[in-house]
Amino acid sequence: MNDMRPIEPGWDTLDALAAVERKLLWLASWMIHNANHLRPNRDGLKVGGHQASCASVTAIMTALYFEILRPQDRVAVKPHAGPVLHAINYLLGRQSVEQMAGLRRFGGAQAYPSRVKDGAEIDFSTGSVGLGVALTSFASLMQDYVRAHGFVDPAAPRARHVAIAGDAELDEGNIYEALLEGWKHDVRDVWWVVDYNRQSLDSVMPDRLFGRFEGLFRDMGWKVVSLKYGKQLQAAFRLPGGASLRGWVDECPNSTYSALTFQGGAAWRQAILADMGKSRAVRAIIDPMSDEALGALMTNLAGHDLPALTEAFRAATLSDQPTVFLAYTIKGMGLPFAGHKDNHAGMMTVEQMDAFRTQMKVRPGHEWDRFEGLDNPKGVEGFINSVPYAVKLTQHGRRLEAATIPVPEKLPQPRVTGRRMSTQAGFGEILSEIGRAQGETAELSKRIVTMSPDVAVSTNLGPWINRRGVFDRHTRDDVFRDGKLASAQRWGMNPEGQHIELGIAEQNLFLLLGAAGLSHDLNGVRLLPVGTVYDPFVNRGHDALFYACYQDARFLLVGTPSGITLAPEGGQHQATNTPALGIVQDRLASFEPAYCDELAILMTHAFDWMQRPEGSAVWLRLSTQVLKQPERTLNAADVIAGAHWVRPPAPGAGIAIAYQGAVAGEAEAAFALLAEDVPGAGLLAITSPDRLYAGWRAAQRQRRAGEKAQSHIEKMLAPLAPGAALVSVLDGHPAAHAWLGGVRGSRIMALGPDRFGQSGDITDLYREYEIDAAAILDACAEALLGT
Numbered sequence: 001m002n003d004m005r006p007i008e009p010g011w012d013t014l015d016a017l018a019a020v021e022r023k024l025l026w027l028a029s030w031m032i033h034n035a036n037h038l039r040p041n042r043d044g045l046k047v048g049g050h051q052a053s054c055a056s057v058t059a060i061m062t063a064l065y066f067e068i069l070r071p072q073d074r075v076a077v078k079p080h081a082g083p084v085l086h087a088i089n090y091l092l093g094r095q096s097v098e099q100m101a102g103l104r105r106f107g108g109a110q111a112y113p114s115r116v117k118d119g120a121e122i123d124f125s126t127g128s129v130g131l132g133v134a135l136t137s138f139a140s141l142m143q144d145y146v147r148a149h150g151f152v153d154p155a156a157p158r159a160r161h162v163a164i165a166g167d168a169e170l171d172e173g174n175i176y177e178a179l180l181e182g183w184k185h186d187v188r189d190v191w192w193v194v195d196y197n198r199q200s201l202d203s204v205m206p207d208r209l210f211g212r213f214e215g216l217f218r219d220m221g222w223k224v225v226s227l228k229y230g231k232q233l234q235a236a237f238r239l240p241g242g243a244s245l246r247g248w249v250d251e252c253p254n255s256t257y258s259a260l261t262f263q264g265g266a267a268w269r270q271a272i273l274a275d276m277g278k279s280r281a282v283r284a285i286i287d288p289m290s291d292e293a294l295g296a297l298m299t300n301l302a303g304h305d306l307p308a309l310t311e312a313f314r315a316a317t318l319s320d321q322p323t324v325f326l327a328y329t330i331k332g333m334g335l336p337f338a339g340h341k342d343n344h345a346g347m348m349t350v351e352q353m354d355a356f357r358t359q360m361k362v363r364p365g366h367e368w369d370r371f372e373g374l375d376n377p378k379g380v381e382g383f384i385n386s387v388p389y390a391v392k393l394t395q396h397g398r399r400l401e402a403a404t405i406p407v408p409e410k411l412p413q414p415r416v417t418g419r420r421m422s423t424q425a426g427f428g429e430i431l432s433e434i435g436r437a438q439g440e441t442a443e444l445s446k447r448i449v450t451m452s453p454d455v456a457v458s459t460n461l462g463p464w465i466n467r468r469g470v471f472d473r474h475t476r477d478d479v480f481r482d483g484k485l486a487s488a489q490r491w492g493m494n495p496e497g498q499h500i501e502l503g504i505a506e507q508n509l510f511l512l513l514g515a516a517g518l519s520h521d522l523n524g525v526r527l528l529p530v531g532t533v534y535d536p537f538v539n540r541g542h543d544a545l546f547y548a549c550y551q552d553a554r555f556l557l558v559g560t561p562s563g564i565t566l567a568p569e570g571g572q573h574q575a576t577n578t579p580a581l582g583i584v585q586d587r588l589a590s591f592e593p594a595y596c597d598e599l600a601i602l603m604t605h606a607f608d609w610m611q612r613p614e615g616s617a618v619w620l621r622l623s624t625q626v627l628k629q630p631e632r633t634l635n636a637a638d639v640i641a642g643a644h645w646v647r648p649p650a651p652g653a654g655i656a657i658a659y660q661g662a663v664a665g666e667a668e669a670a671f672a673l674l675a676e677d678v679p680g681a682g683l684l685a686i687t688s689p690d691r692l693y694a695g696w697r698a699a700q701r702q703r704r705a706g707e708k709a710q711s712h713i714e715k716m717l718a719p720l721a722p723g724a725a726l727v728s729v730l731d732g733h734p735a736a737h738a739w740l741g742g743v744r745g746s747r748i749m750a751l752g753p754d755r756f757g758q759s760g761d762i763t764d765l766y767r768e769y770e771i772d773a774a775a776i777l778d779a780c781a782e783a784l785l786g787t
């Protein structure tokens, strides 16, 4: 027991924890009840909430938050236990009644914990099951990273990264990808506490699963702590006849156990007697018990047993080995639908809530009072005020602060003018130059951390890695280099390395980018994470990318190569949807430069934008298409805003060609011919349909609010005649550009592959998918003729 806590005589920590548990169960249930029954409902839609899922995990969260966790620890809470987390923060004085009463309402507490919308007390957002759990492992890896690089005070206590997981989350494949990657990186200080209620949304889980989980985790180097029976049941098992009783419960199928729990003590008695009625010893245990006491005994699982939970957690704090706790629980514990298989979204009726209120000794009108109905309110208050976890980390609560890293106005870059090269090669060269860590870029260089799912070499990260090394907690030699075997890659691994190697699991890339991209908040250390991936395989990790953006993680994603321009590679490597994804993804600014001068501007911008409070993550879509690099001076602001004129149109011009990315050469060739017939025509380079669209929407909003505003695309297109023709082209689905026609009512011909690609050379593929110079010219003719 923690002797330091001010507990009154005759009252110990466990009493206080039990009171807190009771309060949390009440508050979480009431929050959901209030949202569904007591607020006006304007649209007739069920508001929802998960009282059973909350009840299932209340004791676990009580033990963790009020006894075990320390301020530096970071926690991902299963999404549908959000109300318990809000109630915890309320008891700790960090959540308001208004927010709780506003659960699931616009501006109120979010349905599922959200860093961005709920604020500084939420360490990790959750919602898409499985991802929050896995994120803890990557956050722990990043803790090792910032410590190994000397970015934090070595004396500062290490954080434990804890996921409070639903058992159905273990069905998500990304969990196992993360386990494997975590094993490779020898992660530590991770706990996954599984609320093992053996129920998901639809059903009760097969019994045989349990053994599988244990084995899987052990194989990955984890410690497995099975928390099955509470102290009361353990004591009963020690009595004569106890072994038979234990054998019976052990063998009891999950579905029968759930059903008996729902039915209660009499049903338990009947079932036990039916199987073991002849055993005098068993009868000696159960006969003297009331139905209620028997029901309580049989449902005394360790996941609801504060002594068992605190004991196990405390023991585990002695080691940094990753540990999974399989805590047996009952979904809906303590509520009328405990154990019922349909209880996932089940809710107490008004009558049931009234009875529950009486049971909790809460007076009507005092439902939100922090200590209402508790036998020892002063004692509980004193206890809560001494909770170790509750120490604020900064004036912003749990959110740390990190200074921004200065970004030079111009990044060091190789001379590209006149060279024939691709944006992918340009990216590799610029990063490699930064990797020299000289002059103005010294600090920037130190804060960049790169990562890639087994495509570091093929996305041109190699030269950077040669300079900066591969990160590993342990120093590992480069056998090839030591053996003097020729290789372009000189990759020893050591704690100073700045590239994190990942296996081919794109979800892991995005989870790691997510964790690294929150390092300023979580570790108080500003990092500039850069992840590379083949552009089509962004799709493979898209939910985790979405998740990283939802948390407002800051990183630079480089998708390369992309589109049908990776021609012979063909097949499923050609994704046309990524430019559209870049437009629709919130908190991700997406760009596609055609030339390396644009790329350099955009990389500089990205490192700055990632660090701004109003900024976001950045996505660069690059290509292996080799283009002769132009000699010119660009207006950086235009490139960043999303478009610049390569050949401005004559005032009142009737047509312009707009291109994006790798098809620049085709557009230029078509333009040269067009300009012979239509001398005033314009050629527009689009570097970001995403920024253009966002800017257009913002200007519309401003104008609706009565302000004067002109977006960048409106400004760019202004010289054209009203109703002028626009021909746009990109190596991606043309929907990314089709909206441009709406800006000034232009007739638009939007070109781009809208079918699955295939192998071929660029000439054949551009012709087949109608993005070559001839197709662009045809579209110009069509647009001008107006047919």
Ligand SMILES: Cc1ncc(C[n+]2csc(CCOP(=O)(O)OP(=O)(O)O)c2C)c(N)n1
Residues within 6 Å of the ligand: 050, 052, 053, 056, 078, 079, 080, 127, 128, 129, 165, 166, 167, 168, 169, 195, 197, 199, 200, 201, 331, 344
């Ligand atoms: C990726 C994803 N798929 C589906 C859902 C919908 N969903 C929410 S909770 C849930 C089941 C959760 O079961 P479990 O994790 O065992 O939690 P419990 O409520 O039993 O504690 C599902 C399928 C989701 N949130 N995320």
Ligand SMILES: [Mg+2]
Residues within 6 Å of the ligand: 166, 167, 168, 195, 196, 197, 198, 199, 200
């Ligand atoms: Mg479950």
